[in-house]
Amino acid sequence: MLRATHKTGLVFFPAFDWAIDPTHPEREERLLYTQDQVFEEGLLDIDGIVELKSDLVNIKDIQRVHFCVPDPWAVITESHLISAGGAKTIGMAVMDGTIERGFALVRPPGHHANRVVHGARGFCNINIEAIMIEYLRRAYGVDRVAIVDTDCHHGDGTQDIYWHDPDTLFISIHQDGRTLYPGSGFLNDFGGPNAAGTTINLPLPPETCDEGFLYAIEHAVLPILEDFQPQLIINSAGQDNHYSDPITNMNFSARGYARLTSMLKADIAVLEGGYAIEGALPYVNAGIIMAMAGLDYSHLREPDFNPDRLHQDPDVTRVIEKTCNYALEIWNKRAAITHTVRKKPDCGERRRQIFYDTDNILETQEETIRICDDCAGALRIDSISDRGVRMLGVTIPRKACSRCIEQGHQWYENGDRNHYRHIFLQDRVTDRYSERKD
Incomplete structure (x- = not known):
């Protein structure tokens, strides 16, 4: 057998x-x-x-x-x-x-x-x-x-x-x-x-x-x-x-x-x-x-x-x-690549357009990462689709340092509800996901 x-x-x-x-x-x-x-x-x-x-x-x-x-x-x-x-x-x-x-x-x-x-x-x-x-x-x-x-x-x-x-x-x-x-x-x-x-x-x-x-x-x-x-x-x-x-x-x-x-x-x-x-x-x-x-x-x-x-x-x-x-x-x-990349003034920024070929949606996205030597960095994503839905998403990484935790909460709390239909917080430290409703 x-x-x-x-x-x-x-x-x-x-x-x-x-x-x-x-x-x-x-x-x-x-x-x-x-x-x-x-x-x-x-x-x-x-x-x-x-x-x-x-x-x-x-x-x-x-x-x-x-x-x-x-x-x-x-x-x-x-x-x-x-x-x-x-x-x-x-x-x-x-x-x-x-x-x-x-x-x-x-x-x-x-x-x-x-x-x-x-x-x-x-x-x-x-x-x-x-x-x-x-x-x-x-x-x-x-x-x-x-x-x-x-x-x-x-x-x-x-x-x-x-x-x-x-x-x-x-x-x-x-x-x-x-x-x-x-x-x-x-x-x-x-x-x-x-x-x-x-x-x-x-x-x-x-x-x-x-x-x-x-x-x-x-x-x-x-x-x-x-x-x-x-x-x-x-x-x-x-x-x-x-x-x-x-x-x-x-x-x-x-x-x-x-x-x-x-x-x-x-x-x-x-x-x-x-x-x-x-x-x-x-x-x-x-x-x-x-x-x-x-x-x-x-x-x-x-x-x-x-x-x-x-x-x-x-x-x-x-x-x-x-x-x-x-x-x-x-x-x-x-x-050495990390050192070179971080010398660029906009190294924490990423702008791109993403096409959803299956659903025919075009997304425009602006991303900001906090440069950090101690963790993966707090992440902020401003995203809008061509269907008019704009959102702000903030991620605090699972092993975040105290400064990235603070930065993540600031981005989340300071998001302007007049600009965003949805404001989300993905807090991996506490394993909590939130959406601001105010």
Whole structure:
């Protein structure tokens, strides 16, 4: 009888009541084929692979991460609570020691959801990984966390949430943003002035194959993880790098994904994208599950797999090598980068426009961070959408110093109600979320 080397938990939630439309790539069939494959292969009959039932997150869990405008119920459905709850279930089981590793095979996905949420972008409403992580920090005292996002699209929402957090290492491996949505995730995007270097982007050229992805893991991701020494490693396990995916341009295979998973040794994986519903997802997910459990995946292959078609161009290889070297340089020189960044007079300011492609909303945002050597810094966000809703959101970080606590409360109390329809305070020190009603 087969036995898993690492006890591995699975949560399935296909979200039957949530789809952008019946023929959209982001629909419930994404997971139904995977469930069938898992059952057909007998993976749940293997000693040490167990299925868990999804918990629910609550509104407080969401407000620990997001400013939802006007409120969470306006931007989520019950499926979002269950999807994020599936990640939370896996996280709790890992922390409780019920399982060693776990994979939340859930939808809707989440890695394009920013700290401020006016609606859906990139099929994402709330960031399910971030909600899970901040719950685990509050409930179990977890501090240093690494997130490795292997979705083909840059994890811009997760990057935004952790841009100023020196205790969260965010690494995104994705197709170059000059060639794919959301058009971000470049090498010089390395984090805010209080956390410079803890955001690492590895934009890879189109048509990167197994060779290129695994090179990036071995020569950039693993050395940085080793140096950072996280207590938890989270894999945002998007599967749209697959050679058959209909909306991307990469050449990764199911066996390559399994090898990546084996090398990464993530504690928790959470499903993100992946839209080759029949030809890729069942095989990629099976490979990830087998690799997490420590099982042999050497015979895993897709029905149409042809290695002769998936050779990496030497020019692609050279770009990947250069990208990895530059990312390591950023990591190793992060103290000097911080010093340089802080010399700029506007280093605590960030202005940008954010387009919600799913809901067709344009947000204009001005952000101010208090430069601080002692904590992540108090954060102030002034946000207005083209639908006329303006809000002020203030975050006091979970390990805030006394000066950042004071600054955060001043920003909150001094917000002009004549200018803002909503004024929110996210106080992570006391784990309280407030809205001024005066």
